[in-house]
Amino acid sequence: xxxxxFPAGPRIAVVGGGAIGGYYGGRLAEHGHDVHFLLRSxxxxxxxxxxxxISPDGDAHLRVSCADRAEDIGPCDLVIIxxxxxxxxALPALLPPLLHEGxxxxxxxxxxxxxxxxxxxxxxxxxxxxxxxxxxxxTAPGVIHHLAQxxxxxxxxxxxxxxxxxxxxxxxxxxxxDCKVEPSLAAARWHKLVxxxxxxxxxxxxxGLDTAxxxxxxxxxxxxxxxxxxxxxxxxxxxxxLPEHLADAMIANTRPMQAYKTSSLLDFEAGREVEIESxxxxxxxxxxxxxxxxxxxxxxxxxLRSVAAEKARSRCKE
Amino acid sequence: xxxxxFPAGPRIAVVGGGAIGGYYGGRLAEHGHDVHFLLRSxxxxxxxxxxxxISPDGDAHLRVSCADRAEDIGPCDLVIIxxxxxxxxALPALLPPLLHEGxxxxxxxxxxxxxxxxxxxxxxxxxxxxxxxxxxxxTAPGVIHHLAQxxxxxxxxxxxxxxxxxxxxxxxxxxxxDCKVEPSLAAARWHKLVxxxxxxxxxxxxxGLDTAxxxxxxxxxxxxxxxxxxxxxxxxxxxxxLPEHLADAMIANTRPMQAYKTSSLLDFEAGREVEIESxxxxxxxxxxxxxxxxxxxxxxxxxLRSVAAEKARSRCKE
Numbered sequence: 001x002x003x004x005x006f007p008a009g010p011r012i013a014v015v016g017g018g019a020i021g022g023y024y025g026g027r028l029a030e031h032g033h034d035v036h037f038l039l040r041s042x043x044x045x046x047x048x049x050x051x052x053x054i055s056p057d058g059d060a061h062l063r064v065s066c067a068d069r070a071e072d073i074g075p076c077d078l079v080i081i082x083x084x085x086x087x088x089x090a091l092p093a094l095l096p097p098l099l100h101e102g103x104x105x106x107x108x109x110x111x112x113x114x115x116x117x118x119x120x121x122x123x124x125x126x127x128x129x130x131x132x133x134x135x136x137x138x139t140a141p142g143v144i145h146h147l148a149q150x151x152x153x154x155x156x157x158x159x160x161x162x163x164x165x166x167x168x169x170x171x172x173x174x175x176x177x178d179c180k181v182e183p184s185l186a187a188a189r190w191h192k193l194v195x196x197x198x199x200x201x202x203x204x205x206x207x208g209l210d211t212a213x214x215x216x217x218x219x220x221x222x223x224x225x226x227x228x229x230x231x232x233x234x235x236x237x238x239x240x241x242l243p244e245h246l247a248d249a250m251i252a253n254t255r256p257m258q259a260y261k262t263s264s265l266l267d268f269e270a271g272r273e274v275e276i277e278s279x280x281x282x283x284x285x286x287x288x289x290x291x292x293x294x295x296x297x298x299x300x301x302x303x304l305r306s307v308a309a310e311k312a313r314s315r316c317k318e
Numbered sequence: 319x320x321x322x323x324f325p326a327g328p329r330i331a332v333v334g335g336g337a338i339g340g341y342y343g344g345r346l347a348e349h350g351h352d353v354h355f356l357l358r359s360x361x362x363x364x365x366x367x368x369x370x371x372i373s374p375d376g377d378a379h380l381r382v383s384c385a386d387r388a389e390d391i392g393p394c395d396l397v398i399i400x401x402x403x404x405x406x407x408a409l410p411a412l413l414p415p416l417l418h419e420g421x422x423x424x425x426x427x428x429x430x431x432x433x434x435x436x437x438x439x440x441x442x443x444x445x446x447x448x449x450x451x452x453x454x455x456x457t458a459p460g461v462i463h464h465l466a467q468x469x470x471x472x473x474x475x476x477x478x479x480x481x482x483x484x485x486x487x488x489x490x491x492x493x494x495x496d497c498k499v500e501p502s503l504a505a506a507r508w509h510k511l512v513x514x515x516x517x518x519x520x521x522x523x524x525x526g527l528d529t530a531x532x533x534x535x536x537x538x539x540x541x542x543x544x545x546x547x548x549x550x551x552x553x554x555x556x557x558x559x560l561p562e563h564l565a566d567a568m569i570a571n572t573r574p575m576q577a578y579k580t581s582s583l584l585d586f587e588a589g590r591e592v593e594i595e596s597x598x599x600x601x602x603x604x605x606x607x608x609x610x611x612x613x614x615x616x617x618x619x620x621x622l623r624s625v626a627a628e629k630a631r632s633r634c635k636e
Contacts, residue, residue, distance in 0.1 A: 205523060206621055207628030219620040226613070295544070295613045302537040303524055303621070310525030 006104065006164040009034065010077035010171075013070075013098045015091075017042040019136040020108050021082025022144040024152070024177060026053050030060045031175035036073045037066040038098070045141035055146035057176055070097035078104045078168065081118075085109050085278035092121045104164065108132055108152070110196060111278025112189055112286065115157045127157035128165065129185045131192050135260075151178040153192075155185025190235035191242055193283055195250050198227035200264035201280060201300045205307060208269065212259035215251065223296065224251060230294040234287025268308065271315055276304050324422065324482035327352065328395035328489075331388075331416045333409075335360040337454040338426050339400025340462040342470070342495060344371050348378045349493035354391045355384040356416070363459035373464035375494055388415035396422045396486065399436075403427050403596035410439045422482065426450055426470070428514060429596025430507055430604065433475045445475035446483065447503045449510050453578075469496040471510075473503025508553035509560055511601055513568050516545035518582035519598060519618045523625060526587065530577035533569065541614065542569060548612040552605025586626065589633055594622050 010033070014025030017039040029035040029051075039046055046066045053060040067073050079098050081091070095105075105122060107114050108130045115129045135147040154169050156162060161181045172179035182188040203209050206220060214220045228247035235242055243249070267274045280301035287294045328351070332343030335357040347353040347369075357364055364384045371378040385391050397416050399409070406427075413423075423440060425432050426448045433447045453465035472487050474480060479499045490497035500506040521527050524538060532538045546565035553560055561567070585592045598619035605612045 307525035
């Protein structure tokens with residue numbers, strides 16, 4: 001597949017009708033792109049009533065093409081995957097009808113492991129990854145509330161950015177979505193983990209705290225800093241250089257934010273699965289395999305595993 | 319105060335009518351000792367209906383001397399303190415009417431800090447400490463259920479055992495209570511912390527687990543071992559030599575125990591205060607001051623502080 005193979009007027013599938021798929025796929029559809037949504041629980045609602053986006057960047061109520069079977073969409077040039085990492089197991093069975101030889105896969109997901117999983121099943125050459133910096137909720141079937149931010153950081157799984165990477169970024173840019181091309185997808189993933197690992201993790205295991213409550217406690221703030229330092233050390237051992245003083249800068253940037261409940265805490269409280277392996281387990285294992293000393297990260301991972309398992313057990317008993 | 323000053327037929331006060339004070343004080347009273355209970359919430363019940371012990375070592379229903387004001391008891395030769403560490407602040411105001419110049423104070427409490435607190439207020443010379451290895455509950459006012467074990471490990475705050483230490487131990491031994499004299503109270507306290515810090519701590523922050531559930535999870539078992547190693551290193555840095563392979567031995571001894579809910583977990587679940595500073599905070603600070611590297615202990619302490627504070631806040635909202 002040559003670099004020039006990403007066509008003008010691409011046929012696009014969006015897998016997952018949650019907040020991420022609905023918002024970014026919706027913005028592309030709104031701006032005239034040929035977008036097809038593969039939906040499950042939201043299918044009937046979106047088919048009959050369309051997709052609704054409520055956003056400070058502009059509301060939209062869109063009639064969109066959607067299907068509840070991949071066969072009804074057929075091969076596309078780009079598949080945007082907006083499901084949670086905990087559902088990645090479904091992809092090998094789900095995606096094949098959407099693929100032709102040159103189909104690109106864009107995985108919009110936090111954490112580590114998903115890119116490699118797609119590469120293993122469908123070939124590394126076609127995999128791109130994206131990190132979404134966005135506050136967004138699916139508040140009802142087919143209804144997406146976009147609250148703030150929205151940037152996608154986009155990179156190639158198998159190396160440096162190419163023409164196609166920039167073409168996809170430009171497509172988002174032309175559709176009201178800020179999109180930045182990353183020189184290294186892996187480094188970008190680790191960079192985001194430096195924030196997500198402490199804040200998402202502590203928000204759950206420290207008793208259900210938002211970001212402001214975490215930083216209001218000097219002991220927890222110190223722990224955030226130490227966790228960030230461990231994650232950074234893991235990244236560096238793996239060859240990913242991150243900005244100097246990253247922990248200090250991230251804490252300073254988080255402090256003036258409004259009290260923010262992390263997505264992991266919202267998932268945990270609602271009884272939904274938390275992306276424990278991709279955000280904590282896989283980073284921990286990779287950092288340790290590279291020789292990094294990450295005792296707090298490992299402990300946080302073990303505690304999250306345990307509290308999530310207990311929560312699931314207590315749910316089953318109800 | 320000479321070593322020989324602990325009198326035959328001592329006058330004994332017991333402060334605290336919870337499980338510890340009720341059980342050990344009750345055993346002494348049962349065996350003919352001159353015991354006076356200082357009670358608060360259980361006063362009327364014990365005054366009118368006596369103290370009841372239900373135990374595999376023999377039940378007892380005792381008419382005991384009790385009071386709800388220390389002045390009504392007056393000076394004693396030994397004051398046995400069976401309150402939680404979280405209530406130690408009350409002692410400087412509570413104890414003086416019970417003291418004469420030679421009164422000994424025996425603090426039956428886990429963790430660190432209480433001995434020093436008593437020594438600071440009443441003089442180091444009179445302070446002894448004890449660690450109770452016992453499964454025991456106060457199930458109703460004046461009713462103590464003793465389930466298993468019962469040993470007290472007894473030591474002097476200010477140094478090696480003396481005649482009086484052995485005399486007090488003998489008094490317990492003669493009253494159906496196994497009592498061992500410890501060459502070093504501080505080492506005995508650290509020894510017990512090697513177990514309590516991981517098991518009591520993880521039982522709370524890992525999602526409400528009993529000992530069997532903790533050890534059934536390989537990741538948590540590894541964390542138990544690592545925490546035990548950190549606590550041991552803290553003790554060693556402070557000059558307390560603990561047995562070789564202590565972590566392995568304690569885990570091996572805990573595995574065949576019945577699923578056991580730690581007292582900290584019972585306290586936490588019931589909305590009672592957890593002894594966070596004496597079991598985690600003070601050991602962590604002392605280990606760090608001695609140069610030990612205890613990242614997991616520090617993290618456990620911070621998480622416990624936070625979940626307990628959140629629990630207290632949510633209780634206030636109810």
